[in-house]
Amino acid sequence: MSSLHFDERVAIVTGAGNGLGRSHALELARRGARVVVNDLGGSLHGDGQSTDAAQAVVDEITAFGGTAVANRDSVATEEGGRAIVQTALDEFGRLDVLVNNAGILRDKAFHKMDGAMIDAVIDVHLKGTLFVTQPAFRAMREAGYGRIVNTSSASGLFGNFGQANYGAAKAGIAGLTRVLALEGAAYGIVANAIAPIAATRMTAGLLGDLTAHVTPEGVSPVVAFLAHEDCPVSGAVYSVAGGRVAKIFVGETSGAILEELTAEAVRDQLSQIEDQSTYHEPTSLDMATAIIARALS
Numbered sequence: 368m369s370s371l372h373f374d375e376r377v378a379i380v381t382g383a384g385n386g387l388g389r390s391h392a393l394e395l396a397r398r399g400a401r402v403v404v405n406d407l408g409g410s411l412h413g414d415g416q417s418t419d420a421a422q423a424v425v426d427e428i429t430a431f432g433g434t435a436v437a438n439r440d441s442v443a444t445e446e447g448g449r450a451i452v453q454t455a456l457d458e459f460g461r462l463d464v465l466v467n468n469a470g471i472l473r474d475k476a477f478h479k480m481d482g483a484m485i486d487a488v489i490d491v492h493l494k495g496t497l498f499v500t501q502p503a504f505r506a507m508r509e510a511g512y513g514r515i516v517n518t519s520s521a522s523g524l525f526g527n528f529g530q531a532n533y534g535a536a537k538a539g540i541a542g543l544t545r546v547l548a549l550e551g552a553a554y555g556i557v558a559n560a561i562a563p564i565a566a567t568r569m570t571a572g573l574l575g576d577l578t579a580h581v582t583p584e585g586v587s588p589v590v591a592f593l594a595h596e597d598c599p600v601s602g603a604v605y606s607v608a609g610g611r612v613a614k615i616f617v618g619e620t621s622g623a624i625l626e627e628l629t630a631e632a633v634r635d636q637l638s639q640i641e642d643q644s645t646y647h648e649p650t651s652l653d654m655a656t657a658i659i660a661r662a663l664s
């Protein structure tokens with residue numbers, strides 16, 4: 368079997384100064400990609416900009432003979448997103464791969480969460496992914512080729528106490544990924560997402576016995592596959608942790624057609640509405656609408 372190389376390819380990895388992003392950047396660089404290592408160098412909560420995390424990872428990459436450049440712009444503003452993408456175009460003349468990974472946490476039970484906590488997390492995760500992806504998508508569309516790997520989370524797809532801001536952002540990123548897959552299809556652009564679990568500063572003290580089994584390096588090969596030209600899927604979300612890779616999908620049950628739609632009829636037929644023994648997995652709104660039209664015809 369041939370191995371997957373990224374020779375001639377240029378990749379951006381956001382939030383690549385620590386944890387998962389650092390591991391993704393190293394993996395892509397080892398496979399020959401020229402990498403823009405983006406990181407603000409802030410704390411887990413998004414404060415400060417003191418450490419030069421991005422340059423430290425660039426130094427690691429150049430030490431093994433790879434090619435990388437540091438960028439310290441924030442993903443959380445439109446100008447920051449533009450500057451990150453421009454760095455790839457200015458330094459390397461092209462952009463083939465975007466890995467949206469930057470992230471922060473501001474956890475609190477929803478009834479105690481203030482507006483600043485909501486803004487900070489939505490800005491970095493959801494708006495940050497939009498702000499970096501839009502200029503990247505435009506460049507990829509023009510080039511007729513692109514690979515986008517977004518970072519969602521089980522927190523948003525399945526729910527997690529204390530993470531209303533983060534969960535909402537991460538579910539939004541999964542939705543964005545599906546739209547990008549549809550809008551990019553005619554232009555050679557493939558977009559997928561991962562929902563990872565890994566021992567990083569973000570999960571310090573939270574993973575218990577799992578900690579030793581779930582390194583960032585147990586996630587990055589999946590990112591490399593999704594970032595490669597050979598990746599045949601688009602619009603998918605994969606759960607990735609410690610060498611386990613599984614598909615997460617959105618399904619719709621075959622449902623029930625209620626002759627007379629009343630609140631009582633919904634109550635009485637809830638088990639049929641919820642019955643998952645047959646289901647559809649639409650990959651677009653058009654497909655979902657066609658399924659409804661067929662059921663009603």
Ligand code: NAD
Nearest residue numbers: 382385386387407408409441442468469470564565567569
């Ligand atoms: P981490 O804190 O180790 O790394 C996140 C990096 O993002 C940091 O280096 C930080 O400086 C950078 N960053 C933060 N705000 C930024 C901004 N505005 N602009 C640029 N860079 C910024 O955390 P991690 O665990 O490696 O998380 C990476 C991604 O994976 C995040 O999106 C996170 O939500 C997601 N994730 C992680 C886990 C896990 O188990 N670790 C689970 C689900 C999802």
